[in-house]
Amino acid sequence: MTEHTARLDHVVLWVRDPAAAAVFYEQAVGLTPVRLAEFIAGEEPFPSVRVSEDCLLDLMPSAAAEHMKMLPGAADSAGHPVNHVCLALPRGDFDALRTRLEERAVPASDVTHGSFGARGDATRSFYFRDPDGNVVEARHYD
Known part of the structure; x- marks a missing residue:
């Protein structure tokens, strides 16, 4: 860049x-x-x-x-509201985030595959809300 x-x-x-x-x-x-x-x-x-x-x-x-x-x-x-903010993470960080949210009983969407973003189609992604209702998407690319 x-x-x-x-x-x-x-x-x-x-x-x-x-x-x-x-x-x-x-x-x-x-x-x-x-x-x-x-x-x-x-x-x-x-x-x-x-x-x-x-x-x-x-x-x-x-x-x-x-x-x-x-x-x-x-x-x-x-x-x-902003529709959502998306965080692109390395695969391990993506998995660790999902685990931390589950440990804290933070509801999250199902994992999806192939959603389009800045680097093309994501391998996996999911959504969750922060305590103020802001929607955050997490994804990783391979």
Whole structure:
């Protein structure tokens, strides 16, 4: 990938409790929290979790919606659902995620095969919801 290639930098998810959401994404999904301690200390407005070296999920408190002023109507996006976010994982991480979700009794869809994505058809994929109802797809390619 070159510096002239567009990349997804981050996705902002509205959540009720950003600290709890960060713990879910760390413990159940296996992502690393970023700025969580600083958020808890009141030094940052929201924490994130790292998807990859150059991509984050920002966990924005839904109570902050009224302060969204970057565009007219931006505050109205709070609670407006994104269809889903997809995480592409190595095969072992995919299997480990499925196991961690089962251990925590997090409902997940059946595993499907061949769904299309950024790298073509996935070998396997499934969906689950985070504690705030955001839908996450997990997949792996071989």
